[in-house]
Amino acid sequence: MAIYLLRRLGLAIVTLFLLSLIIFLAGQVLPGNPARSILGPLAAESAVRALDHQLGVDRPLLAQYWSWITGMLHGNMGESYQYQSPVEPLLRAALVNSAKLGALALVVIVPLGILGGVIAALNAGRPLDRIISLTGLSAATVPEFVSGIVVIVIFSVVLKILPATAQAPAGSSFLTQLRYLILPAVPLVFVLFGYIARMARAGTIEALESDYVRTATLKGLKRHVVIWRHVLRNSLLPTITVIATQTGYLIGGLVVVETLFNYQGIGNLIYHAATDKDFPMLEAGVLTVGVVYMVATVIADVLTTLLNPRLRTGAIQ
Amino acid sequence: MTELVAVPPGIVTSEAERRERPVWQLLLARPAFVIGAALLLFWIVCAIFGSDIAPHNPLAQQLLATNKPPSAAHWFGTDQLGRDVFSRVIVGSRSILIIAPLATLLGVVLGTALGLALGYLGGVADVLVSRVVEAVLALPAIIVIFLFVVALGVSTLNQILIIGFIFMPLVARTVRSAVQVEGQLDYVPAARLLGERPGRMMFVEILPNVMPTVLVEFTVRLGYAIFAVATLAFLGFGVQLSTPNWGTDINADYVLLGAGDWWETLFPALAIASLIIAINLVADAMEQVLAG
Numbered sequence: 001m002a003i004y005l006l007r008r009l010g011l012a013i014v015t016l017f018l019l020s021l022i023i024f025l026a027g028q029v030l031p032g033n034p035a036r037s038i039l040g041p042l043a044a045e046s047a048v049r050a051l052d053h054q055l056g057v058d059r060p061l062l063a064q065y066w067s068w069i070t071g072m073l074h075g076n077m078g079e080s081y082q083y084q085s086p087v088e089p090l091l092r093a094a095l096v097n098s099a100k101l102g103a104l105a106l107v108v109i110v111p112l113g114i115l116g117g118v119i120a121a122l123n124a125g126r127p128l129d130r131i132i133s134l135t136g137l138s139a140a141t142v143p144e145f146v147s148g149i150v151v152i153v154i155f156s157v158v159l160k161i162l163p164a165t166a167q168a169p170a171g172s173s174f175l176t177q178l179r180y181l182i183l184p185a186v187p188l189v190f191v192l193f194g195y196i197a198r199m200a201r202a203g204t205i206e207a208l209e210s211d212y213v214r215t216a217t218l219k220g221l222k223r224h225v226v227i228w229r230h231v232l233r234n235s236l237l238p239t240i241t242v243i244a245t246q247t248g249y250l251i252g253g254l255v256v257v258e259t260l261f262n263y264q265g266i267g268n269l270i271y272h273a274a275t276d277k278d279f280p281m282l283e284a285g286v287l288t289v290g291v292v293y294m295v296a297t298v299i300a301d302v303l304t305t306l307l308n309p310r311l312r313t314g315a316i317q
Numbered sequence: 318m319t320e321l322v323a324v325p326p327g328i329v330t331s332e333a334e335r336r337e338r339p340v341w342q343l344l345l346a347r348p349a350f351v352i353g354a355a356l357l358l359f360w361i362v363c364a365i366f367g368s369d370i371a372p373h374n375p376l377a378q379q380l381l382a383t384n385k386p387p388s389a390a391h392w393f394g395t396d397q398l399g400r401d402v403f404s405r406v407i408v409g410s411r412s413i414l415i416i417a418p419l420a421t422l423l424g425v426v427l428g429t430a431l432g433l434a435l436g437y438l439g440g441v442a443d444v445l446v447s448r449v450v451e452a453v454l455a456l457p458a459i460i461v462i463f464l465f466v467v468a469l470g471v472s473t474l475n476q477i478l479i480i481g482f483i484f485m486p487l488v489a490r491t492v493r494s495a496v497q498v499e500g501q502l503d504y505v506p507a508a509r510l511l512g513e514r515p516g517r518m519m520f521v522e523i524l525p526n527v528m529p530t531v532l533v534e535f536t537v538r539l540g541y542a543i544f545a546v547a548t549l550a551f552l553g554f555g556v557q558l559s560t561p562n563w564g565t566d567i568n569a570d571y572v573l574l575g576a577g578d579w580w581e582t583l584f585p586a587l588a589i590a591s592l593i594i595a596i597n598l599v600a601d602a603m604e605q606v607l608a609g
Contacts, residue, residue: 014448015448015451018448018449019456026464026465026468130349133601134349134597134598134601137597137601138593138594138597141540141541141544141593141596141597142544142589142590142593142594143544143547143548143551143589143593144548145547145548145551145567145571145586146547146586146587146589146590147590149567149571149574149582149583149586150583150586150587150590152574152579153574153579153582153583156574157574157577157579158579164574164575165575249457251457251460252456252457252458252459252460253457253459255457255459255460255463255552256459256548256551256552259551259552260551260571270460271463271552274463274464274467275467275553282464286456286460286464289456289457289460290456293456
């Protein structure tokens with residue numbers, strides 16, 4: 001198993017390296033001269049060239065990539081062009097905000113999605129199953145800003161019980177912050193419900209058709225005991241994986257949700273960095289998203305390995 | 318082991334029917350498909366004949382009647398410039414229904430070709446491309462798409478190309494695994510022993526057999542393409558055609574939600590949702606019929 005995990009970790013590092021190359025090259029493709037956009041259209045050509053030199057953007061690509069990636073590895077993310085200050089504290093604050101929103105969404109969606117999937121599986125082929133599956137599929141493909149607008153209109157404009165923005169006033173208590181985050185979490189919950197329910201459904205159906213469930217049923221265990229003790233445990237394995245892979249998706253959804261609800265998270269940060277051509281901020285932000293995603297998938301793989309007795313003992317290579 | 322399970326007689330006949338009845342009859346037998354197809358058809362009609370159906374000129378401004386709530390004259394109210402929201406919703410289906418299907422078509426055609434090559438030829442290229450695909454997938458697709466839109470500029474052609482190229486590896490991954498399943502079947506080595514060339518093997522022997530997968534992938538991807546195009550427009554990267562655009566209208570008006578003016582954003586939002594749900598209903602029915 002140790003070898004499997006080491007290999008998994010190695011693959012994750014290779015993928016991250018490729019990702020860093022893609023992000024860096026994409027940053028080079030973005031048109032517009034950084035010094036020109038900082039100094040404005042009226043600045044003298046010589047001043048622009050001097051600032052280009054100072055920022056180091058006139059050096060060869062390979063040298064720029066090397067100093068960028070070694071800086072990243074040492075936690076030095078460079079200076080934001082837009083804010084004229086180090087990227088790292090800004091990114092950290094945004095990441096904390098996004099983590100709060102993402103965590104709230106996950107706390108709601110994981111039990112809800114698993115419940116929906118299990119109910120669908122226990123009713124497989126019946127109308128209830130089709131309704132849960134189709135609702136999940138539709139909710140997953142309706143853009144976050146669409147479902148966000150619907151809940152704002154209902155709960156903020158008509159009923160006036162929840163705020164339409166996500167940012168609680170500075171120094172608010174935990175409960176107040178939570179109140180502000182309820183509406184923004186809804187579109188994320190909508191999108192993720194379908195994926196998690198679909199995996200939980202597939203896992204449950206597979207477990208229901210397995211030999212050990214047949215044995216448990218034939219030896220006379222009550223249906224709810226079979227489901228609770230034998231089916232659920234096994235059906236949750238694939239669900240863990242999908243929760244981890246959807247973390248990356250969640251961050252993509254944050255770009256839209258944080259814009260709609262005007263929330264200072266990493267999605268908002270990346271969005272403004274891209275529109276303002278703030279390369280250091282953009283590259284650091286996107287790479288952070290990639291790292292968070294990689295860490296989540298590696299943790300999921302480790303969990304799956306630990307929970308699956310066949311993988312744990314190395315019976316399956 | 319299957320003998321132990323009693324098979325209800327109905328299932329056997331429907332299995333036999335499935336082989337006899339044409340696909341379109343199976344599809345029309347599903348209420349979900351009929352509802353989805355009807356909704357989709359409605360939006361296609363609006364996209365083509367929108368300006369003839371709309372009660373008002375969607376571009377006509379009435380500066381004395383801005384931000385008016387829904388009324389008998391303006392069913393969906395008026396926007397910040399006093400334009401009729403109902404007419405804008407009807408006509409606004411055009412731009413999204415031009416960009417999304419073309420982008421999907423591009424992605425599915427390229428992705429199918431790549432998936433056939435990777436699945437059939439395998440080898441080093443397969444391993445390398447799979448790594449790159451995984452690296453790209455580590456980023457949410459919408460972030461990648463919007464980075465490239467920022468880089469290359471907003472235009473209809475750019476949006477089609479960018480979304481198409483982002484879809485290519487995703488489609489390739491699905492087609493690749495379908496091709497690998499086909500590769501296990503007897504007809505593949507048989508055809509190879511007959512001396513067929515790889516190109517003919519891939520496109521004449523294997524492609525027809527993975528076509529159901531490709532069709533399902535097309536309808537599913539179409540839903541995501543609409544998601545992407547609408548989201549880009551909401552983020553302020555909408556293509557400025559002469560016709561209105563749902564996402565762009567929402568982008569322009571959503572700040573007014575705080576003031577209670579909900580009709581300018583809610584109705585275009587519901588239009589996007591109905592279009593996507595229609596495509597999902599069609600895609601789901603096709604998946605059940607073709608792949609089931």
